[in-house]
Amino acid sequence: MSRLIKLTHGVAAYVEDTFVSLADEDAIPETGDVILSLSRFQLEGDALLSSNSRKVGVRIEPSEEVEALAYDLPRLALVAVAFPKFRDGRAYTSARLLRERLNYAGEVRAVGDVLQEQAGFMVRCGFDAFVPADGAGPEAWTRAVGRFRHVYQRAADGRPAALEERTA
Amino acid sequence: MYQYDAIDREFLVDRSNEFRGQVQRRLAGELTEDQFKPLRLMNGLYLQLHAYMLRVAIPYGSLNPAQMRRLAWIARTYDKGYGHMTTRQNIQFNWVKLKDAPDILDALAQVDLHAIQTSGNCIRNTTSDPYAGATAEEVDDPRVWCEVIRQWSTLHPEFSYLPRKFKIAVTASARDRTAAKVHDIGLMLRRARDGSLGFEVIVGGGQGRTPHVGPTIKEHLPVGRLLSYLEAVLRVYNRHGRRDNIYKARIKILVAALGAEEFGRQVEEEWAKIDAARADLPDTELARIRGAFAATPFETLPAVSEPFEAARAASPALQRFVRNNVKPHKKPGYAIVEISLKAQGQTPGDATADQLDVVADLAERYGLNDVRVTHAQNLVLPHVKLDDLPAVHAALAAADLATANIDLASDIIACPGLDYCALANARAIGVAQDIAAKFADEDRAETVGELKIKISGCINACGHHHVAHIGILGVDKKGEEFYQLSLGGSGAEDASIGKILGPALPADKVAGAIDTLVEAYLGLRNGEERFLDTYRRVGLEPFKEAVYVQAD
Amino acid sequence: MKAITANRLLDGEVVFWKAGQWVDAFGDAQLFDNDDAAVEAAVATGKGQPTVVVDVYPIDLTPSEGHWAPVSYRERIRALGPTNEPTHGKQAEGGEAIDALRHAAGAARSTGRVDLIRRK
Numbered sequence: 001m002s003r004l005i006k007l008t009h010g011v012a013a014y015v016e017d018t019f020v021s022l023a024d025e026d027a028i029p030e031t032g033d034v035i036l037s038l039s040r041f042q043l044e045g046d047a048l049l050s051s052n053s054r055k056v057g058v059r060i061e062p063s064e065e066v067e068a069l070a071y072d073l074p075r076l077a078l079v080a081v082a083f084p085k086f087r088d089g090r091a092y093t094s095a096r097l098l099r100e101r102l103n104y105a106g107e108v109r110a111v112g113d114v115l116q117e118q119a120g121f122m123v124r125c126g127f128d129a130f131v132p133a134d135g136a137g138p139e140a141w142t143r144a145v146g147r148f149r150h151v152y153q154r155a156a157d158g159r160p161a162a163l164e165e166r167t168a
Numbered sequence: 169m170y171q172y173d174a175i176d177r178e179f180l181v182d183r184s185n186e187f188r189g190q191v192q193r194r195l196a197g198e199l200t201e202d203q204f205k206p207l208r209l210m211n212g213l214y215l216q217l218h219a220y221m222l223r224v225a226i227p228y229g230s231l232n233p234a235q236m237r238r239l240a241w242i243a244r245t246y247d248k249g250y251g252h253m254t255t256r257q258n259i260q261f262n263w264v265k266l267k268d269a270p271d272i273l274d275a276l277a278q279v280d281l282h283a284i285q286t287s288g289n290c291i292r293n294t295t296s297d298p299y300a301g302a303t304a305e306e307v308d309d310p311r312v313w314c315e316v317i318r319q320w321s322t323l324h325p326e327f328s329y330l331p332r333k334f335k336i337a338v339t340a341s342a343r344d345r346t347a348a349k350v351h352d353i354g355l356m357l358r359r360a361r362d363g364s365l366g367f368e369v370i371v372g373g374g375q376g377r378t379p380h381v382g383p384t385i386k387e388h389l390p391v392g393r394l395l396s397y398l399e400a401v402l403r404v405y406n407r408h409g410r411r412d413n414i415y416k417a418r419i420k421i422l423v424a425a426l427g428a429e430e431f432g433r434q435v436e437e438e439w440a441k442i443d444a445a446r447a448d449l450p451d452t453e454l455a456r457i458r459g460a461f462a463a464t465p466f467e468t469l470p471a472v473s474e475p476f477e478a479a480r481a482a483s484p485a486l487q488r489f490v491r492n493n494v495k496p497h498k499k500p501g502y503a504i505v506e507i508s509l510k511a512q513g514q515t516p517g518d519a520t521a522d523q524l525d526v527v528a529d530l531a532e533r534y535g536l537n538d539v540r541v542t543h544a545q546n547l548v549l550p551h552v553k554l555d556d557l558p559a560v561h562a563a564l565a566a567a568d569l570a571t572a573n574i575d576l577a578s579d580i581i582a583c584p585g586l587d588y589c590a591l592a593n594a595r596a597i598g599v600a601q602d603i604a605a606k607f608a609d610e611d612r613a614e615t616v617g618e619l620k621i622k623i624s625g626c627i628n629a630c631g632h633h634h635v636a637h638i639g640i641l642g643v644d645k646k647g648e649e650f651y652q653l654s655l656g657g658s659g660a661e662d663a664s665i666g667k668i669l670g671p672a673l674p675a676d677k678v679a680g681a682i683d684t685l686v687e688a689y690l691g692l693r694n695g696e697e698r699f700l701d702t703y704r705r706v707g708l709e710p711f712k713e714a715v716y717v718q719a720d
Numbered sequence: 721m722k723a724i725t726a727n728r729l730l731d732g733e734v735v736f737w738k739a740g741q742w743v744d745a746f747g748d749a750q751l752f753d754n755d756d757a758a759v760e761a762a763v764a765t766g767k768g769q770p771t772v773v774v775d776v777y778p779i780d781l782t783p784s785e786g787h788w789a790p791v792s793y794r795e796r797i798r799a800l801g802p803t804n805e806p807t808h809g810k811q812a813e814g815g816e817a818i819d820a821l822r823h824a825a826g827a828a829r830s831t832g833r834v835d836l837i838r839r840k
Binding site for chain 3: 194195196197200201215216217218219220248262263264265266267515586587588592595597598601647648649
């Protein structure tokens with residue numbers, strides 16, 4: 001079982017994962033934090049959140065529009081954005097929109113085929129939690145943040161782009 | 169020319185180090201081939217038939233002499249002494265070893281060159297007009313906007329795992345030398361009636377299995393809004409482009425499925441939501457980039473050069489070269505010189521290391537340190553004084569680089585084909601050489617006039633056969649090479665997709681069939697009509713008739 | 721008759737299977753005569769060496785001038801080198817086995833036997 005890595009102020013570390021990711025057919029446990037699919041959240045989310053005793057996260061698949069969560073985001077502890085394959089780049093758009101358009105400040109977690117070689121892109125798009133599929137540890141994610149001394153775009157990580165460095 | 173600063177340089181060093189680590193991890197078995205392949209592709213490294221092939225970007229087709237000499241050095245050190253110019257302003261080395269690739273990237277980075285995003289499902293090298301900054305036709309310098317796009321698209325965090333590859337071309341002239349209408353995005357700079365600069369934005373052109381001339385989705389995008397608009401187009405594509413079928417994953421399929429109008433509407437909707445202040449380039453950065461291109465040190469010269477006129481009058485060879493390879497320059501006393509890489513018997517687009525060095529020397533001595541590569545696989549010295557033309561011509565001739573055939577029948581575009589490429593179904597090089605030999609008589613080639621023959625060794629269409637006056641597509645029939653001919657395509661401002669002439673021909677019949685088509689054209693043409701014009705007037709039938717008759 | 725081919729990971733060189741080793745020359749390749757089980761076993765072994773070779777697969781062969789040659793034209797080009805540069809690649813070595821590859825006809829090379837066009 002892969003362990004959860006969390007990025008805080010540019011440093012990645014293992015953290016305890018209090019969430020259970022539920023398939024749609026799984027029964028909801030009595031207690032504990034859960035991650036639901038978008039469709040299940042839309043059906044059962046209100047009831048779960050009103051109990052107020054646990055945190056709820058939503059798992060977004062690539063074909064789902066993250067904008068559907070716009071009104072619920074303040075109530076969500078995390079959004080898990082899924083990479084069914086590492087080559088499926090829709091998750092990057094989902095993460096950026098969560099951060100930059102919907103101003104989501106909670107955890108954005110990369111789940112699925114999550115590989116360290118893509119870590120740099122993920123961090124720039126606003127992911128701050130990772131469940132690596134390749135067993136990579138926190139050092140790989142910390143390295144990914146600092147791999148390039150410069151970046152050319154403004155993105156969700158707030159790093160100054162080259163054009164801003166030039167006028168600094 | 170744009171000069172890399174410390175930021176650009178450190179970026180290339182970091183990129184090269186990253187790839188060195190990835191190669192080590194692959195060799196150590198920590199990365200599978202499946203995981204490694206997209207990483208090496210995004211660094212331009214393919215595994216071809218005989219070896220790895222490294223595709224080096226020549227951003228918007230522009231090189232300085234030091235870069236040219238470094239490419240020559242790489243050809244000698246890591247290849248077999250030659251490089252191949254591609255149809256998208258890149259250069260390929262055919263005999264690269266994986267273990268050497270990181271060293272080659274280091275050597276490239278030292279002269280501000282790289283192979284970033286020359287392959288993979290990301291935004292590729294932006295192509296542009298090889299006459300940029302030299303032609304009087306242009307309304308602005310397209311290289312400025314290409315450099316803006318280069319920086320924006322380099323390791324773009326959101327758009328590096330697109331459904332499929334993504335190619336952008338920028339032109340600022342009415343005559344299109346970039347094939348903009350068959351790109352994923354073609355940007356054509358135009359000046360509006362009020363004098364404002366804008367881009368006509370063409371989206372969803374392309375070749376390959378389903379060729380499309382791209383529709384215009386925006387007539388006049390104010391230039392300052394370029395990056396936010398590109399972000400909107402790419403985001404719509406990244407989210408909605410098909411990922412279930414590699415053959416239907418290009419943006420052209422999405423645009424065709426939605427219709428240009430609906431696609432354009434979705435882009436506008438997304439564009440309206442983007443924070444322009446963050447997405448668009450600040451005027452200060454634009455001015456910095458523009459300044460780098462404005463500084464070409466032209467001299468004030470008379471429009472007519474007496475030494476040149478005297479040399480020309482004395483040399484029929486120079487006359488022919490000037491007729492075909494020399495184009496008017498925006499500055500009096502200067503000319504644009506095209507260098508053909510299509511000599512008789514040559515592999516189209518190949519240049520030896522020695523030839524690259526000769527061109528570097530000429531650019532340094534006579535050409536304001538500027539060399540261009542064209543999508544037609546030739547080279548250009550964009551700024552040569554008329555006074556120096558005789559000397560440049562003589563030096564080119566001595567290096568077997570003075571073939572006077574630009575845009576003529578022997579100036580054939582050909583992909584590497586089955587001689588090198590792992591995707592190819594048939595060879596392209598040998599067929600090109602056979603056809604060129606039919607037009608070895610230079611007088612005949614000039615009589616025929618502009619005729620763009622383009623050959624692809626498979627349906628991926630790297631040889632641009634769909635947009636050729638005469639296109640040739642290699643196909644495999646039960647293990648044999650056959651070639652399908654098509655007529656009437658154009659990749660220029662009058663873009664069109666060619667129509668298939670008839671059943672595919674065996675390899676040894678192709679050159680003869682081209683000869684027959686040309687003879688038919690010569691019999692049909694009115695006045696100065698080009699082959700393409702005659703075809704458009706008379707249609708396919710007379711040509712079909714000429715090539716095929718009923719078998720007994 | 722079959723042989724087994726791959727590209728070497730380190731340099732991309734075309735290689736052929738020979739009794740547990742990978743050799744550069746097609747002429748040195750191990751030939752498998754109607755022994756599908758042996759081919760499958762060797763291919764499986766090759767696929768189990770991902771840090772040595774990539775793209776392991778068997779190829780069909782046909783007789784040529786007393787030697788064997790791949791049926792497919794693509795495979796003959798892999799075994800020889802590019803036809804536009806006859807001194808580049810494996811073909812540079814020359815010799816009987818190379819000549820046999822060059823002259824092989826099989827189903828592959830464009831023979832022109834399908835005469836689709838007749839001149840008026």
